[in-house]
Amino acid sequence: MAEITAALVMELRAKSGVGMMDCKKALQETDGDINAAIDWLRAKGLSKAAKKADRVAAEGLVAVAARPEGKGEVASAIEFNAETDFVARNELFQNAAKAFALQGLDHDSLEALHGAKLESGATVQDEVTQLIATVGENMQLRRAARLSVSEGVVSTYVHNAVSPGVGRIGVLVALEGEGDQAALRELGRKIAMHVAATAPLSLNTDDLDPAAIEKEREVLTEKAKEEGRPENMIAKIVDGQIAKFQKDVVLTKQPFVMNPDVTIEQLVANTAKELGSSNLHLAGFVRLALGEGVEKVEGPDFASEVASMMGGQ
Structure with a gap:
């Protein structure tokens, strides 16, 4: 059987919000498997870890950018991490995040974005390295996403914006088809605000990961x-x-x-009817929330609590 260490209990506690002894019990029941332990806690009705697991805090910013392309638009969103919120409030850091989002308009992968050339001639990765040396904190351009439509709009929305185009949650919503662009952009912005609030997993039912459905079925059956x-x-x-x-x-x-x-589906259909558009549809969305899936070390009081509990083994 795997050793149930204090560090393992701390990790499960941070992800699940469940008490120490229950975390220890879950890990013992699942041979130290964190993901299985989360499912075990949910089945026991002790945890809502599935909704919390991706909301572990990390500092930095999400930035968005957009521009027209013919009858359509292209938009990008990036997540740029730092160690502290203090650095994220720094204008130098914010300007870098905005510049990276602009570069994301022309690069459809994170790897390509890292190698993109800025106006200074330096690559994006070089700029990150320079910022680390200047500010003295570790930083990472962690994620990037891009959406485009040949006709229509890609609306952007930033939740908890600290300055235009940068904040803690960035959303892109692509509406493809004909129609008044101002009206489409307003519709896209409303849907983007909805996405920021609800964090959907997929655009359509057919897009939902079968593994996610099967995992949910197993947990619900056990519960x-x-x-x-x-x-x-x-x-x-x-x-x-x-x-x-x-x-x-x-x-x-x-x-x-x-x-x-x-529903969102009905909202788009109603708007299409109002605009006289026969081909308007929701083509895609992106939601980047700062710190999703990034572990953050807990403070000394929490560690002491775990150490005390583990002493009872």
Whole structure:
């Protein structure tokens, strides 16, 4: 059996928000497998880790940029990390994030973006290295995404903006098809605000990762058993919960936050009808939230709590 160390318990505690002894028990039950332990805690009704696991804090900024291209548009979003929020508030850091987002308009992969040339002649990676030397903190251009449409708009939205185009959550929404661009951009911005709030996992039901559905089904089945549901009813109960899960995480099926009487899919269709557009559709979205999946070391009080608990082994 794997050794259940204090560090392992701390990691599970940070991801799940569950008490120390329950984390220790979950790790013992799953032979030290963090992901399995999270599922075990959820099945026991002790954790909402699936909703928290990607919200571990890290500092820095998300930046967005957009520009017209013929009848369409292209937009990009990047995540640029630093060690402290103090550095993220620095104008030098913010300007670098904006410059990287602009370069993202012409580069469709993170690797290509790292090698992109800035106006100074330096590459993006060279600029990151120079900033590290200047500011004295570790930094990383961690993620980049790009969307484009040949006709229509790619709307952008930044939540918790610290200056124009940079903040803690950046969203791109691509609407492809004919129609008044100002009206399409406003629709795209509203949907982008919705995406920032709801964090959907996929655009359409068919795009949802089958592995994510199967994992959710396994957890829900185990939870139903723990709750003592009749064995012959569990499959039907879980099917209903899976349908709700899909509605919750698929963008086109979600109720629009500004008007829950219509789904995002209906909102686009209604707007297309108003604009007289026969081919308008939601082509894609990107949501980058600062620090998703980045571990952050807890303070000394938390470590002391774990050390004390582990002493009881």
